[in-house]
Amino acid sequence: MSEASCREAPARRDLLSRHVTIAKFTGLSDRPCRFRTALCPDRCGHATTTANFTVLRYLQYEKWGEYADEQATEFFFDMRKGQGTRPSTIHQDELVQRINLLQPGDSVQLSWLHEYVHQGGASFPERPVTQLEALPPGQSDAAPDQP
Template identity: 40%
Template sequence: MIKYVPVFGLFLIGGLVSHAVENSVAVPPSTSDTPEAPFPSGELLSDHVAEAEFTGIIHRKCMFRTSLCPDKCAHPKDFATFRIIKYLDYRKPGKYGDEKQEKLMVDVNPDHKPILQDASILKQIAAFKPGDKVVLHWSHYYMHKDSSSFPERPVISIQPLSPSGREKKE
């Protein structure tokens, strides 16, 4: 009789495993079954249009503030910097919107994917040389997604200026 106990035990365990596989809760859904994340809502806090000068790309190093630093964190970043020459338009419909700025920094890392930033803007920025003058349009939004709220400052458009200070017609 002792010879049959291990075989009987395997039969019981096998029965439990087969029920777990048939249960839809135990099997993770395939990637095609998962719905797309809903697009976050947000409110416009300020809108900026300014003539600016591209001053170049700067690199910010990791500040070593997490256990993932420096190899696995996403802290080191490259930023395109623009010096604001003059404002052409400015609106602040929100109480907490950004004030007029003296410079603008745009994250140009391909891994950073802001929700509202168009990828074509990063391609345009890559073509600029220090000293190039542009008309920048960017906004300050306060986004809401799931139970999180966060600021987002996408560049809406960049128009290169000709040397005379007028927009180039492309």
């Protein structure tokens, strides 16, 4: 198989865990470049902004395989990079719009997957967000309806 056909092959995704939580939005954080490549700092794309959450409680947790993420107390994701290409994930633009409507301290129902992706001879983890819904004030103590 040629290198070009490896890059064009669809990704194989191994689902390792699924997380459905009630979380509190703690705000955005700037993550600077760590100056680890010759392209740093102005052409590498390493510097970014992350959306940060504290997990208040789990509504659902499923784990497959020994390398799956355990239940988390915190979760963050990159506001600039895509969250994966699964049909069940929220499109990156929509995700950013939802985050921009939140204030630190707001409660949300936050769900994500932990997947191990195999594509083009490389393997790497992804944690795409599958749900991000703001909860009305005071609803973080009550379990919202499941999708």
